[in-house]
Amino acid sequence: MDVVTQQKEHKEWDNNFLKTDWSVKQRNKAAFWLLGLCNGFGKAASNILLLQAVKARLVGYVIMLSGAHDMLKRFDPSLSTGLVLLADVVPTVCLPWYLHLFSYTSRVWACTLFALLAFLLVAFSQSVITSLLGVLCASISVILGEVTFLAFTSMFHRSVISSWSSGTGAAGAIGASSYLGLTMVLSPENTCLVMTIVPLGMLACYFGLLTKRPEGNERLAKDTNLGFAEKLRIIRGLFPYMGPLFLVFFCEYTINQGLYQHLLFADGPMSQSAQYRTYQTIYQVGVFIACSSLETLPTRRLWFLACLQLANMGLLTMAVQHQFMPSFWEVAAAVLLEGLLGGAVYVNAFALISKNSEPAHREFAMGIASVADTCGITLAGVVSIGLNKVFQDQDPR
Secondary structure, rough: OOOOHHHHHHHHHHHHHHOOHHHHHHHHHHHHHHHHHHHHHHHHHHHHHHHHHHHOOOOOOOOOOOOOOHHHHHHOOOOOOOOHHHHHHHHHHHHHHHHHHHHHHHHHHHHHHHHHHHHHHHHOOOOOHHHHHHHHHHHHHHHHHHHHHHHHHHHOOOHHHHHHHHHHHHHHHHHHHHHHOOOOOOOHHHHHOOOHHHHHHHEEEHHHHHHOOOOOOOOOHHHOOHHHHHHHHHHHOHHHHHHHHHHHHHHHHHHHHHHHHHHHOOOOOHHHHHHHHHHHHHHHHHHHHHOEEEEEEEOOOOOHHHHHHHHHHHHHHHHHOOOOOOOOOHHHHHOOOOOOOOHHHHHHHHHHHHHHOOHHHHHHHHHHHHHHHHHHHHHHHHHHHHHHHHHHHOOHH
């Protein structure tokens, strides 16, 4: 298929959307919000449960997880929360390069099956290996979902990007609170089984709520016709967006996994474990607010926001080293800022990519840009291991 035909098809998708009535538009926006929620929920909730299911000496795996500090304290406080994070993320960096070979529908089925497998492995795990396989399945499911649905937004009006981002922002807080609520009445294993409804909800949204979708193998990704050199050219053009995405995710996850555990106060307003969980919750609230702000507060100043996040990370690093923040509340304010900055860069970067990409390149651009945040998370895993080793002997506050 030539470029002109691709451009016509992309234009036809957008024009068809614009011609639809208000209820159809809202239905698609609701579908992408729920898809973002289900995809992000699987990340937050399943990995909390993975931590609870492990019955051996194990380093903590934490990506937006409120249970990480508790598990490290239980098994080995000297180990970094970044180690299993690093082992988990690295294999998924390669996924976006090969997904164009498969149809959207087959990708959604794969997301669902990997997510279900992750929950089931955790629920019935009797070994560390089985639990780590669950970690890997959960991560593959989420990365696959993010790349797939971000690329899929190229066939809808750009407003669905805001809906998707808002759903992913809500997922962290809802996943953590769901875990806490369900484990008050159920065992972690049974809670994990209950949560298998989440990936099934993704299937329901894709097949039942979206007003249009490619059926079966009828439509493969359009970037199958792009040559390698052309893809590299597109990626170079995405640097103004992928650069800030990489930087902001690197800073966020370095703070989350390398600094939070060293910013707890012995004389704080709650226990140190509760302080850690509260930091995670405040961060998620900030992400959700920012990810939901695209239609009211759009911005093009991605590098400025990313550099503010870098400064925030520097401030918190110095606060750990020199212990000049007097109380929990000052740290909580910096954590809220962290979430706001990260969510704002994420939602605005993908909105600008969608707006500024050529129609024939938009689908590939939306999918490949997510590699930037994955690489940022990977580097954060490395750095957080080092930070933990530097600060592990820090005197308690």
